[in-house]
Amino acid sequence: MHKIIVCDHIHQKGLDLLAQQDDIEMENLAHLSKDELLTHLKKADVIITRSSTNVDGKLLAAVGDLKAIIRAGVGVDNIDIDGCSRKGIVVMNVPTANTIAAVELTMTHILNAVRNLPGADTQLRLERKWKREDWYGTELKGKKLGIIGFGNIGSRVGIRAKAFEMEVIAYDPYIFASKATNLGITYTQNLEDILKCDIITIHTPKNEETKNIIAAKEIAQMKDGVILINCARGGLYNENDLYAALKSGKVRWAGIDVFSKEPSTDSQLLELENIYVTPHIGANTLESQEQIALQAAQAALEAARGAGFPNALNLPVKESELPKGTKAYLELSQKLGFFCAQANKGVITALNLSLEGEITQYADSLMAFALVGVLKSSLGEKINYINAQFIAKERGIEISTNTKENSTAYKNLITITLITDKESLSASGTVFEENIVRFTNINGFNVDIAPKGKMILFKNTDIPGVIGNVGNILAKHNINIADFRLGRNAHKEALALIIIDNQISEATIKELENIPACISIRNVTI
Known part of the structure; x- marks a missing residue:
């Protein structure tokens, strides 16, 4: 346990x-x-x-x-x-779990900034004054929105801004330009292009590169009356410089959910009337x-x-050397290894890692993760990313890596082939947009499944009635099927990858093995 x-x-x-x-x-x-x-x-x-x-x-x-x-x-x-x-x-x-919440809060701050809804609410509800003339705002349509950081949150803000008929420009040196241009959004590698926008919102992590990314120098290059939004991390705007710009009117309005020091009940920003603040509620x-x-x-x-x-x-990898999205392939490599080691019983003699696409340059890191996955079942806590390769060599496991040009429809593909004294098993996978990890092929059978949970790998002769027999046996033992993916090959064989909610017993596995069409069955948990 x-x-x-x-x-x-x-x-x-x-x-x-x-x-x-x-x-x-x-x-x-x-x-x-x-x-x-x-x-x-x-x-x-x-x-x-x-x-x-x-x-x-x-x-x-x-x-x-x-x-x-x-x-x-x-x-x-x-x-x-x-x-x-x-x-x-x-x-x-x-x-990523709070992505939509943070996106919608950002849009709320933008809308409040152009229409000053809190001020109108306070005057009518608390002061009981009906003065429509005090509340002339501006429209988002036709305005230019600059987005610093075009990841999960920034890209979704851009999509919503386009729905308001805004002109959107994105700055993020760590993405492909197509991520923005495919959405009808202008991409730039020059921060100065962002500084010319009517509204600027920032969606980056806080690190040495992004801390105080907007300070007095950058604010001086902005339009008079610019609107600044921050629902990401405190300290991305220099708060002293932001205070001075708000007080002078250079920045007409700011919407801020995050502060350099939190809780922040004594920030000088709270003294100003042209700022709308919330207490870090992006995920709320x-x-x-x-x-x-x-x-x-x-x-x-x-x-x-x-x-x-x-x-x-x-992880023991220099993250600064890895572009966004690479971490998901490290996770995929380990899961493929972990899967193969459970599905291919026997003494491991060889491991091959085959890579296609841009990830080929990270072969060493991917191999380290694959080895941890492969050896985890037998070595438990003794194995880690540092010693995995040494232990594999001590055990006489032949390790090899090969890279090639893309030969599939996938931008990047990882294939692990694990050879034991009994058999050989290959499993492939890729990562789709937003770090969606998928297994795509197992021993030549095309599949499409998220690698998590309790799985049954059932290989059989491709004849009628097999799926029904499997379902009936699992139902009899009160085992619920969460997902069922089927692949077929040219040799009249089928491979079912079945995600189940309950742990399967040895007796149930034996009953499945007794189905006449069954060739092999494996029980895997990820």
Whole structure:
């Protein structure tokens, strides 16, 4: 059993997902004081935190063989990532669950800025004055919106701005121009083009490159009466320079959800009348809280089982050298290896990693992750990204990598071939837009499935009635089918990849094996 401890309150659906797993012991200790919480962490494999639990030296001293820490949210300011790395603990966050909430809050700030809705509301409701002449705003139609950072959130803001008939220009040196131009949005690699816009919104992480990306120098180049929005991270705008520009009128209005120091109840920005502020509520919707909890729970399950570490922040890879989206291929490589090792029983003799597309230049990193996936089942906590290759060589496993030009319809493709003393198994996968990881082929059978959960890999002679027999047996044993994907080949064989909700027993597997058309069956959990 793997033990997952929830340290802070998350949505009930995330707790339910953890509680439903047969191989997981979950403890929800969010109700405990932080000092009392520390006394329960020694046997945890994974912990889930939010902002109210500080992952500092005190907490790290209280844990035992902790594998991973999941931050149920985006920000990790409360986590000592270097300290975690020194102890071999992977730190993961949930960066996309609140995407829509943050996008819609950004649009709310933009609309408030051009129409000053809070001011009109205050005058009528609290002052009981009906003065329509005080509330002339401007329209979004025809205005130019500059977006700094065109990732999950920035791109969606651009789509919504286009619906308002705005002219949109995006600045993000880490994306392909086509990501913007395919949406009818102008792309630029020159920040000065953004500074000429009527409204500017920023959607980048906070790092050395983006801290104070907008300061006095940049503001001086802007239009008089520009509107500035920040629903991303505090400190992207220099707050002193923003204050001066708002006070002088250079910046007509600002919409701010995040501050350099939070909680922020004494910021000088709060003194101004031409700013609309919210207390970092970008993720505060019921829908996003549910998604945050579900994604955090799923990440905890994968980390506890050793299947992968989605959105890990301290992997042994130089992130500055990796373009956006590459992390998803590291996760895919490990999952492919983890899958193959479970589905191909026997003593491993060789592992081949085949790469197609732009990811070929990251072959070494992808191989490290593939090896961890392959060896995790047999070595457990002894294996990590640093020692994986050495242990593989000690075991006499022949490791090889080959790269080639794209020969498929996919922009990037990873194929792992695992050879044991009994058989050979190949599995391929790719990543679609928004980091959607998919397995695409297993031993020559085309499939399309998300690699997570409990799976049955059922290979059979392609004759009528097999699917019905499989379904009847699973139903008889009260095993619910969550997803069923079928592939066929030219040799009159079929391969079914079945996602199930319950752990399958050996007796049920034996019954499936007794179906006359059955060639092989494997039980895999990711």
